[in-house]
Amino acid sequence: MTSDDAQPRATMSATRGREGAEMTQIEAPRPRFAQIADILRDRIQRGVHAPGSxxxxxPELSREFxxxxxxxxxxxxxxxxxxxxxxxxxxGAFVRPIPVITRVATQRHGARDKGRGAYDVETRRVGLEPSWTASVERVPASELTAGLLNVAVGAELVVRRRKYFANGVPTQIADTYLVSELAEKAGVTEENTGPGGTYSxxxxxxxxxxxFTEEISFCSAIAAEATFLDMEPNQAVFEILFVASDREHRPVAVTRHIMAGHQWRLRYEWTDEPEGGSE
Structure with missing residues (x-):
């Protein structure tokens, strides 16, 4: 710890509890570097330091503080x-060039019903221009994908690999796996799947x-993912394993999303009401 970070020892004060017993409250001061980070963070969030600036x-910050x-x-x-x-x-240091994007799980399917991709809606909502690249491969089912799609390990799958950008900045990697026969019947073996994407x-x-079901993990990115997402050392990613099933609960697609943790906010909405209406 530097001399700048050194703070007076934690102060203690005594108060009386409900039963009259003396209670000790410890007020530990925070290191100066953390307080300075708080101030800079607040300035970034208020737009004092704009995205990309x-x-x-x-030396300037050293003199200021x-x-x-x-x-x-x-x-x-x-x-x-x-x-x-x-x-x-x-x-020097620069503010990240684009704002945080919010992924609202309950609204994603509605976007597709209107013939728009969910990512398109999510990025345009915060004033960003979406783009992506896509490639299609055929791969054998791994133990994980085979179990989720109810096929044998080694069965042929079509995987649609996409890399997503917002204003040219990489934001997400998504690989969608489908059984080959179903992918061919749906016409999603080419890069362009048309309005609404694969689900449409x-x-x-x-x-x-x-x-739909999804499992979310917060974990370290592998090297290739971290490089593409332009991540700083020690940053984590959201890994979302998303399974989509049809009306008969037959799985039709499994998607693995890798999203830079700093770039995304995940939001979930639901209504808590007993079945049959209010009591």
Missing amino acids: PLPSE GVSRVTINRAVGLLRTEGLVQVRRGK RLADIGRGPIH
Whole structure:
């Protein structure tokens, strides 16, 4: 700990509890680098430092806060880990260029019903221009995908691999697996699946998904994922394993999403009412 981070010892005060017993409350001060990170974070969130703009240099921040550059470096390092800023060698620290995107699970299917992809809606909602690349491969089913799609291990699957961007910034990787026979019947073996995407084409042949489950993990990215998503060291990703099933609860597609943790907010909405209406 540097001298800048050193703080007075925690202070203690005594109060009386409900039964008259003396209670000790410890008020531990926070390190200065964390307090500086709080101030910079607040400025970023309020738009004082706009997306894509540089933060003041370390010497400037050092003078402003009256601390050493080591302390400023630690504060900026905290913001890097959170994904709010990125450091460009020889140029300094910059605010990430695009805002956080919110993924509202309960609204995603409705977007497809209107002939629009869910990602298209999510990015345009915050004023961003979506784009993506797609490729299609045939692969043998792994133990995981075979179990989720109810096929034998090694059965031929079609996998649609997509990389997503917002204003040209990479935001997500998504691989969707379908049984080859179903993919061919739905016409989703080519890169362009048309309006509404894969699920709309499945609906065209009477296998549209209406039941969904997803499992979410927060984990470290593998090297290729971290490189594509332009992530800072020690940042984590959301891994979403999404299973879509038709009206008869037959699984039709399994998608594995990899999303930079700093770039996404996951939101869920539901109504808590007893069956048959209110009591």
